[in-house]
Amino acid sequence: MMEEIRFSTVQEFNDHYGVPTLHPLVTVVRFDREVKLEEHMCHYGLYALFLKENKGCRLSYGRTEYDFDEMTVTSFAPGQSIHVEPNPEVPVPKWTALLFHPDLLNRTQLGKNIGRYEFFDYTSNEALHLSCGEIEIYRGVLAMIQQELERGIDKHSRELIVSNIELLLNYCLRFYDRQFVTREEINHTVVKKFTDLLDRYIADKARREGLPSVAYFADKCCYSTKYFGELVKTETGRTARDFINDRLLRAAKQLLADEELSISQVSQELGFEYPQHFVRFFKSQTGKTPSEYRQSA
Numbered sequence: 001m002m003e004e005i006r007f008s009t010v011q012e013f014n015d016h017y018g019v020p021t022l023h024p025l026v027t028v029v030r031f032d033r034e035v036k037l038e039e040h041m042c043h044y045g046l047y048a049l050f051l052k053e054n055k056g057c058r059l060s061y062g063r064t065e066y067d068f069d070e071m072t073v074t075s076f077a078p079g080q081s082i083h084v085e086p087n088p089e090v091p092v093p094k095w096t097a098l099l100f101h102p103d104l105l106n107r108t109q110l111g112k113n114i115g116r117y118e119f120f121d122y123t124s125n126e127a128l129h130l131s132c133g134e135i136e137i138y139r140g141v142l143a144m145i146q147q148e149l150e151r152g153i154d155k156h157s158r159e160l161i162v163s164n165i166e167l168l169l170n171y172c173l174r175f176y177d178r179q180f181v182t183r184e185e186i187n188h189t190v191v192k193k194f195t196d197l198l199d200r201y202i203a204d205k206a207r208r209e210g211l212p213s214v215a216y217f218a219d220k221c222c223y224s225t226k227y228f229g230e231l232v233k234t235e236t237g238r239t240a241r242d243f244i245n246d247r248l249l250r251a252a253k254q255l256l257a258d259e260e261l262s263i264s265q266v267s268q269e270l271g272f273e274y275p276q277h278f279v280r281f282f283k284s285q286t287g288k289t290p291s292e293y294r295q296s297a
Helices: 010-017 109-116 132-151 157-204 214-220 225-236 240-256 263-270 275-286 290-296
Strands: 003-007 026-031 040-044 047-052 057-061 072-076 081-086 095-100
Touching (some): 003 010, 010 026, 010 095, 026 132, 095 132, 109 157, 214 225, 225 240, 240 290, 263 290
Antiparallel strands (some): 040 081, 047 072, 047 095
């Protein structure tokens, strides 16, 4: 039976990892020792930010896998449950975590605004991938929080700790914005490559190799078929299969404009195994058979 681990308090988290509790509502923990990690469910009653220095495990919310890698930040909120599977290839998980109890935010501006940090939401299953410069900033703010914890609690402690947590979360917002902009640029480049490869395939390879497939272009762009399909859909608003069909249809109309080519020859040029398959495809896309289209064009 899978182990269930609950972190409802900072003390419970610190005890689990064998570190002292310097403050009842907030902790910074560095972990870098060999450990026998078992598959388990982790239930959080705390806000948590983990800077993962390696991929020591797989994380998932229900059926949704959390996308993270080395030098990334994963974030969780109270009430969330995470499925953790060990990575046997990484015997020494390395991470630094900031955890704080929601009570720390009572009667603070951060408490009122915590909802704006959407990376805590269940719907956000993408980790924050940090650049070298961003890692320095992130660690610098964590060091200030740790320094404040080591000073001991006085009347200024809570305000200073909360303000530094807010500073860290605001930096994370900025870094996420940078990540999304970078991804948009990458996605645009991939779709451009997909379009160029597809047009060349239809012109030069379809006759010999058959109809183009999503898997073929995903491989050429060095992505899994699933991820490639999601990328194209995000960037264009259409599925990769629909995108291929659009280009096939455009090529079909250009070929049909040459009346010296028979319907069967057009079908062969586009990679259809049988002419009737081409006729069926063309009619599903236009509402007309190739012959009817040619007569009306």
